[in-house]
Amino acid sequence: MNRDRKSSIFKGITRNIFLLGLVSLFTDLSSQMIFPLIPLYLVSVLGTGALVVGICEGAAETTASLIKVFSGYWSDRLKRRKPFVFIGYSLSAVTKPLFALARTWPLVLTIRMIERVGKGIRSAPRDAIVAESVDRSVRGKAYGFHRAMDGLGSVLGALLAFILLSTTNSDYARIFLLAGIPGIAAVLFILFIKEPERTEGQQVRTTSMRVSFRALPANLRLLIVAASVFYLGHFGYAFLLLRAKDIGLTDQTAILLYVLFYVVYVIAAIPAGMLSDRVGRKPVLMASYLIFAIVSLGLIFTTSLRSVLPFFAIYGMSFAMFDSVQRAYVVDFAPEHLRATALGTFHAAVGLVALPGGYVAGMLWDKMGPEATFVYGLALAVISSLLLLSVKPTREAIT
Numbered sequence: 001m002n003r004d005r006k007s008s009i010f011k012g013i014t015r016n017i018f019l020l021g022l023v024s025l026f027t028d029l030s031s032q033m034i035f036p037l038i039p040l041y042l043v044s045v046l047g048t049g050a051l052v053v054g055i056c057e058g059a060a061e062t063t064a065s066l067i068k069v070f071s072g073y074w075s076d077r078l079k080r081r082k083p084f085v086f087i088g089y090s091l092s093a094v095t096k097p098l099f100a101l102a103r104t105w106p107l108v109l110t111i112r113m114i115e116r117v118g119k120g121i122r123s124a125p126r127d128a129i130v131a132e133s134v135d136r137s138v139r140g141k142a143y144g145f146h147r148a149m150d151g152l153g154s155v156l157g158a159l160l161a162f163i164l165l166s167t168t169n170s171d172y173a174r175i176f177l178l179a180g181i182p183g184i185a186a187v188l189f190i191l192f193i194k195e196p197e198r199t200e201g202q203q204v205r206t207t208s209m210r211v212s213f214r215a216l217p218a219n220l221r222l223l224i225v226a227a228s229v230f231y232l233g234h235f236g237y238a239f240l241l242l243r244a245k246d247i248g249l250t251d252q253t254a255i256l257l258y259v260l261f262y263v264v265y266v267i268a269a270i271p272a273g274m275l276s277d278r279v280g281r282k283p284v285l286m287a288s289y290l291i292f293a294i295v296s297l298g299l300i301f302t303t304s305l306r307s308v309l310p311f312f313a314i315y316g317m318s319f320a321m322f323d324s325v326q327r328a329y330v331v332d333f334a335p336e337h338l339r340a341t342a343l344g345t346f347h348a349a350v351g352l353v354a355l356p357g358g359y360v361a362g363m364l365w366d367k368m369g370p371e372a373t374f375v376y377g378l379a380l381a382v383i384s385s386l387l388l389l390s391v392k393p394t395r396e397a398i399t
Helices: 002-010 015-031 037-045 050-078 082-101 105-132 136-167 172-178 180-190 209-214 218-233 236-246 251-279 281-300 305-333 336-352 354-368 370-388
Strands: none
Touching (some): 015 180, 037 050, 050 082, 050 236, 050 354, 105 136, 105 305, 136 172, 136 251, 218 281, 218 354, 218 370, 236 251, 236 370, 281 370, 336 354, 354 370
């Protein structure tokens, strides 16, 4: 029976999906040796405030977003995915060790933005490979599997960061240098990925970027609007880590809480995708937004390790649900020949709001206190959930 259950979970997961999973696993192992340390490094070592943390996180994601829409469009136009994936992951891999040279927050910001250019180049074409490498009936599961592998790398990376913080006496520069090794390993797996075959629906004449955007369905545009509102208030793990510091926890304890968040994420990602395949994307996505609202509400009242710990776990569940299901939902609505364009537009929209969202979250934290940041996240999570009600299902979106 266990064998049948295991077979059911992995049924439909193709070679490309497994290889992309390994790429993401090693990339995130590298990334999470660095990124959860950046807020702590900025505050504990460089002496900045929450506003700088918000600017660095927001600017990084906005930079990636400006690239994603173009990489998605050109991937569709050139009818190629793999070159964009290879270049994007390679740029990120060679950039990460440069954090070891950062002694001021503007330099941290610059390196963070350059590294995110790599993410911008690869994201939409990679997500299109996922969609084009599996049958539509297991699309949610495929995205869930990919995000679970990504999350597993995050868990391993955060654990390594925790161990290295202790064994190197918080030598951030040495940790940043070591993080380059798994990043390079990730790039090697890309060489074995096969370019997906083009279907009849994808063999269409080349169109301009403006025409491609206009061809995106109205339902997809509504979904992108709702997701953008959510991400405007989605303060992310950086502010959860700051909350842990704010209530008096050590850097090491904060990193362990971060590990807990990603362990839950890994466990929940595949079931979330499978659930969306069965009951539809919309109810799962709406639930994820509302769960984030609960997290925001709970963080307002946390004062100790015991009270903050459950919300790191619940946030992991919410993140797993919207991170995997949103991608599948976008592909459900997208015309076949514009999948990467649609994914790029989605990633660009939610990323472009990251800078103003991070700025507002940081400003509220510094000027009014942490509670104001979490009220802000709570309000926009509820509004985005209501906006999702306007997204109407289609045959492709009902699975």
